[in-house]
Amino acid sequence: MNWVKNNKWKITRRIVQIGVILLLMTPIFGFSFFKGTLISSEIFGISLTDPFAFLDYTLATKTIYLPLLVSAILILGFYFLVGGRVFCSWICPIFILTEISEKLHDKFGVFNYKPSDSQKYWVLGVLLVLSLVTSKPVFEWISPIGIISQNIALGVDFQGSEFGSELALGSGEDFGTSKEFLIEGRNETEWRFLFNSSLWLIFAIFLIDVFVAKGWWCKSTCPVGAFYSIVHKTSPTKIKIDHEVCTSCGDCFKVCLVSEVLKEPVKGTTKWVNDGVCTNCMNCVDACPENALKLGLKIKQE
């Protein structure tokens, strides 16, 4: 019972994380109240869109599409209220992989590369400029968040095993060697699916997280995370520290993915975890033996 009490936020967060995956899968089981992916979805008829996807769309097409704007504002408003990077730690399935890779990095990490704090903002900027220049929503094209949620919502991507189109293109009979040609074509496409899946991108990110840098993708590369960091900075929902109870034991640092955000508050210069990189994952709140850390509403500047 004590364990549950000490981990109540973590348990809640795990339930939400698994719940999101199950929610994405509901159309497969025949429910109809929800559909879509983390890029854009619809729940009880209300359309919701990732505000970063809206930015990408707007820059790529150079037009503002009003229904898309409304659906993006709904999501933006929600994350403004609960804290921007709540998306990362509570919703995004990639974060689950990051949490696993964090543990594995301690065991198997061979490099200890530390990307700079500003890297993700550079990535964000470069991708938005690329969207503008190439007239394609560049990040939505390669987005690991999109790929993983598509693979959850639509079933795992084995598109390469589909051989209809390839066979239809090369007409075997015309060459008079129909049988050999068909068999060859079929074999080729059947093993090729292993290399065709978009999931390789997710796997590459996972390996970099494990071997090279702790939390490389979520912490310092993902442009959606960077976008939500900016939202988080302005959000009123933040972690609050009670300096009178804090003993500076450092337990919170051990459980925090982005432990640099705790430096200033624990030192005593500020009462709030102001850094936008904080994901409100509540690990520190669970870990604090003195209950000095709490979730609070920062309404006026203190």
Next chain:
Amino acid sequence: MDRRNFFKKSFAVSAIGCASGFSLLNFLGGENKIYFRPPGALSEEDFLAACIRCGKCIQDCPYDTLILGSAKDGKSAGTPYINFRETPCYLCEDIPCIKACPTDALDHSLTDISKANLGTAVITDREACLSLNGIRCEICYRVCPLIDNAITLNKQENKATGKHTIFEPVVHKDACTGCGICENACPLDNSAITVIQTQKGDKAKHYFYLNEGVTS
């Protein structure tokens, strides 16, 4: 650097290299083929700009016609496309794919599905076509949801036998939606009728001259 460490590092680097290599080759390479998009899709360039790869149209397609582009589809990764030979578009009257689209990649002003323009069916293999060989096939004509509008039968004398009729299927570009039901139904191993991408409303001048008696 000791040997153990060296092996560990080279393993890590090669594993990452393989995984990122596969994905990069796929995403940047891509197949050089024409992708047939859902009803109401903008022109290919505009469609690729406006589609945010959310996958909702694919989820809402009741016939599983729409296929999710995977990494091997290059710049079409994550976008919906149709393989008519696998499953054609059955032209739902309420057009759920367009309703599902959160952007204007699928044109929301298209409400009459018979005005959809996925492409145009064309008899691409006249030598293989059974009907053109004098056999009473005409499957493409029978299955066409716009029968007698999009596909009609043109009767001609069968010179090979001298006493039979050839029922030639003729596709009319204005009416054809490019749904691909004919391509899907063609009984040949390689469909003799295929959907190709065309622009509507650009009939050649000689067509008016010959068929409508006017010059435009």
